[in-house]
Amino acid sequence: MFSPAPAAVSDSDGLRKCVNDLITLITLPFIWADGDLSQIGNTVLNVLRAMLDVDFLFLRLIAAGGESLELTRLSLFEGTLRADQIAKALDASLGNFTEWPRTAQIHLGALTMFITPAPVGLHGVMGVLVAGSREENFPTQEERLILNVAANQVAMAAQEAARLLEQKNLTAVLDELVAQRTAELQSTNEALLREIAERKLAEESRDKFRSELSHVTRVMSLGTMAASIAHEVNQPLSGIITNANTSQLMLSASPPDIVGALETARRTIRDGNRAAAIVDRLSALFKKRSVTVEILDLNDAAREVVALSASDLQRNAINLRADFLTNLPLISADKVQLQQVIMNFLRNAVDSIADHNNGQRKIVVRTFLDDDHRVCLTVEDTGGGIETADADRLFEAFHTTKADGMGIGLSVSKYIVESHNGRIWGIRNIGPGATFGFSIPISMTELSNLPIVNPDVEQRNMEEP
């Protein structure tokens, strides 16, 4: 509700009022701190309504994003006209609002309005502030001044609002970037930690595999050595047999080729010597292997060999039972060498069962103490057993009953066991199969040198001050 201006206002009063109004307008930005465009618009229109004797006020603000905000203050037509209707009437009468004249007349219904538009921002790019009155002399210079100052204030506030919004958006973008980068760094960090853990695990398993592998190759070396001896010796043997065949043919020809036969005989001797040299070299290599004597539990040594043979047993569908004496006395021995003997026993047992289909496929590995207090290990199988004729020759080198055997395993096993002051044997079972075993004396001197740990004694010592 606009109060009509007093009929007579002295110039000095008018000037004083105008200055007061201007100061009010200039202080407006202090309450627009948060850059809300609709708050800016509403505040400026409320202030102007109190200052100016006008019939309507119209403000159009165009935000940075292109959206426009339209606000109206009416006296005469309150409740009958809306902001968008006035905007339409203004646009229809005046054309593009950026080109509006400084003053104009428009018709709203039957009324003629004298209006004055004040552009917001340069050339009104940010909007327009319009005041309208039925008074013909509207606007006065003071009213125009106040409108223009108000429009400028709105422009500055809108600019500030846009800047704040941009800043806020920028902050949000930056925050997002920081959050994103933080997340990236964190996931990189996690991946690194994971990789370190994986690498450590891989290294550990590699080290474990290496030490297992070296152990396996040492235990397996009997078989490997037999194969390499076979290969090396077979080459010159082949020459020997071929040469002998040739000499035979040369001597039985008519007339006999004596010169040729002598030459092949010479080669036969040379190849024979070569074979002997290879055997010497290989046995020297075998003797050179260092013997490592340690105090050991034969149960542990046997358990490892059984584990190594697991796949061999499984492949041949053989059931193995370990019957180990608990608290078996310790012995001093070369663990790898004894494991080679056990491995050899197991291999022979598996081969014997595989070659002999009698239904039962069972191996029993036993450890026990004999009457002479020797630590014993036996491998009992359900295979083909031992021929009585073979019994005495079992442990002779190159004696074999296998189609592809070398006759080396048991002779080397005998050598190993005897170098431990032990005994080795093989007997035919009363049932099917055979049992091979060895016994090793408990070395009293070695054992007495061991530090004896008595838990009771240790306990007492700890309680003493």
Added chain:
Amino acid sequence: MTIEERLISVVDDDESMRESLPDLLRMLGFDVQAFSSANEFLQSPWIKKTECLILDVAMPRVSGPELHRELNRRGEVIPVVFITAQRDERSRGPLINQGAVECLFKPFSGDELRDALRLVFK
């Protein structure tokens, strides 16, 4: 000699085999050429005349089976008898499947050799 003797080529990196086997084969009535490696044989002019190849399995660089495959690839159809010092029955099957006539384990007897050659020149 009116009838040209049949040529057998021996490829083996072992010298004693290269010395002894040709003599025995000559006594059996064949013409023989010996080579110390697969490449030596491949570069020789005797490939086309070779009617049987006695081939060592394990040789450095190009192995016997590799030479056999190369000959097959080149379309040189020569009957092959493998000889090997590695007495492993499992290796025999693949060699026979590859088209070899026989595989002899060193040391082999004169009779085994004759039986193999009978398979080639039947």
